Amino acid sequence: MNARFLNWAFQANYARSFFATRANGLTRYGLGAQALGEWDVPIPSEDEQKQIASFLDNETAKIDALIEKQQQLIALLGEKRQAVISHAVTKGLNPDAPMRDSGVEWLGEVPSHWTVCRLKHAFSFLTSGPRGWSDLITDNGTSVFLQSGDLNDELGLRLDTAKRITPPTNAEGVRTKMQDGDVVCCVTGANTGRVAVATKLNQTVFVNQHLALIRPRHDLAHPRFLATLLAATPTRTYFAVKQYGLKEGLSLTNVAETPICLPPVSEQEDIVNYLDKTESKMRRLREIADDQVELLQERRTALISAAVTGKIDVRGWKRPSAAPKKETEMEVA
Numbered sequence: 001m002n003a004r005f006l007n008w009a010f011q012a013n014y015a016r017s018f019f020a021t022r023a024n025g026l027t028r029y030g031l032g033a034q035a036l037g038e039w040d041v042p043i044p045s046e047d048e049q050k051q052i053a054s055f056l057d058n059e060t061a062k063i064d065a066l067i068e069k070q071q072q073l074i075a076l077l078g079e080k081r082q083a084v085i086s087h088a089v090t091k092g093l094n095p096d097a098p099m100r101d102s103g104v105e106w107l108g109e110v111p112s113h114w115t116v117c118r119l120k121h122a123f124s125f126l127t128s129g130p131r132g133w134s135d136l137i138t139d140n141g142t143s144v145f146l147q148s149g150d151l152n153d154e155l156g157l158r159l160d161t162a163k164r165i166t167p168p169t170n171a172e173g174v175r176t177k178m179q180d181g182d183v184v185c186c187v188t189g190a191n192t193g194r195v196a197v198a199t200k201l202n203q204t205v206f207v208n209q210h211l212a213l214i215r216p217r218h219d220l221a222h223p224r225f226l227a228t229l230l231a232a233t234p235t236r237t238y239f240a241v242k243q244y245g246l247k248e249g250l251s252l253t254n255v256a257e258t259p260i261c262l263p264p265v266s267e268q269e270d271i272v273n274y275l276d277k278t279e280s281k282m283r284r285l286r287e288i289a290d291d292q293v294e295l296l297q298e299r300r301t302a303l304i305s306a307a308v309t310g311k312i313d314v315r316g317w318k319r320p321s322a323a324p325k326k327e328t329e330m331e332v333a
Contacts, residue, residue: 002046004053005308009041012305042309052307055314063300070293074286081282086233088271089225090261104259106237114263120256122226125215128187128252129208130172133165141165143204146178148186148211151196154279155227157184159203167206176213178205181223183214185230188249193239197227212255218265225268228275229260 009015022035044052091099092111099109102116110116120126129146137145141164150162167173178184178198186194188210198205207213216226229235235258242254262268306312 001043002049002053004057005049006041008053008056008304009308011301012308013301014305014309015039015041044310048315051317052314054319055317056304056307058319059303060300063296063303067293067296067300070289070296074289074293077282077286077289081279082233084278084282085228085231085275088275089229089232090234092263092267093271093274102259102261104234106234107259107261108234110261111263114261116259116261118256119214119230119258119260122217122221122260122262123214124217125213126252126256127175127213129176129206129211129213131209133167133172133206133208136165136167137163138166139164143167143206146184146205146207146211148189148191148194148208151184151186151191151194153194155196155224155231157196157198157205159201159205165206173206176206178207178213179215181216181218183216183223183227183230185212185214185250185255186210187212187251187255192243192249193231193236195227195231197223199224212250212252214255220265221262222265222268222272224272226260228272230258235260 018039019031019035022038023029023031043049090107090110092114094111097111097113100112102108102110104116107116133145143165144159145163145165146157146159147163150158152158178201180198180201182198184196184198184207186192214226216223238258239250239254242250263271303312307314
């Protein structure tokens with residue numbers, strides 16, 4: 001067998017399906033030599049194997065290039081989204097607004113009528129979750145026990161998949177219970193700095209010890225604006241500085257001392273509405289790009305499967321010759 005042909009044959013749907021049914025094991029899940037040897041593979045002539053391999057080398061390279069372009073687009077959309085958010089929550093929506101130096105390096109200039117302060121001036125309550133409640137987690141719990149992994153990347157909460165708990169009826173149960181409009185920020189672990197805001201809670205929710213619960217003063221800070229600001233690049237820079245070196249995570253003091261800039265509440269609402277519309281458009285573009293990647297990957301797998309099983313005849317296929325260089329690119333003797 002031609003090694004290149006065999007490589008492609010391993011990637012065909014029928015091969016993956018076969019191996020999926022043969023894989024087993026408890027401590028070490030995988031394929032044994034016997035299962036691998038039982039795989040039935042159609043073997044064309046050696047020349048045809050080489051032809052199929054060359055065909056797939058060429059055609060999958062084209063598909064891979066298209067997939068890479070879509071993935072680059074997805075990455076650019078992510079960068080664009082973060083840039084739009086950061087600009088809106090630190091510069092506002094009026095490009096002609098007078099600006100002044102905020103005095104904070106990572107905030108830079110802000111509109112002159114905005115207030116620059118510490119986060120502690122914009123909330124009425126700050127706490128973290130209780131220790132020891134992990135032992136109370138149960139499938140039949142009456143409430144949600146919110147953990148850092150339950151915060152998504154769009155300021156939302158994954159309550160349906162979160163752990164359940166039956167909390168004790170004590171002060172801890174009162175202190176760590178979330179309310180509509182509360183903002184939570186992860187302060188330890190890999191998700192440090194991830195932020196979410198509670199909106200229209202339909203379940204009782206308690207935060208665990210890895211989350212800081214922030215209750216904004218609604219006369220100063222719109223909850224979603226505050227959450228968006230805390231999730232934006234400038235604040236992430238501050239969080240990164242506070243974690244520099246051997247320190248892991250953030251303290252509640254670090255959170256309280258976070259530098260922020262606040263426009264009037266009415267302007268915060270305008271910014272939130274603008275970002276909702278903008279993110280909706282970007283989310284749709286991301287979904288289209290994701291769909292394209294999925295379709296291209298399916299096309300790639302189908303092409304491989306068809307070629308190595310003879311569903312398509314590539315015996316007459318010829319590798320395309322390189323496109324001629326443009327006159328400006330040709331070497332001049």
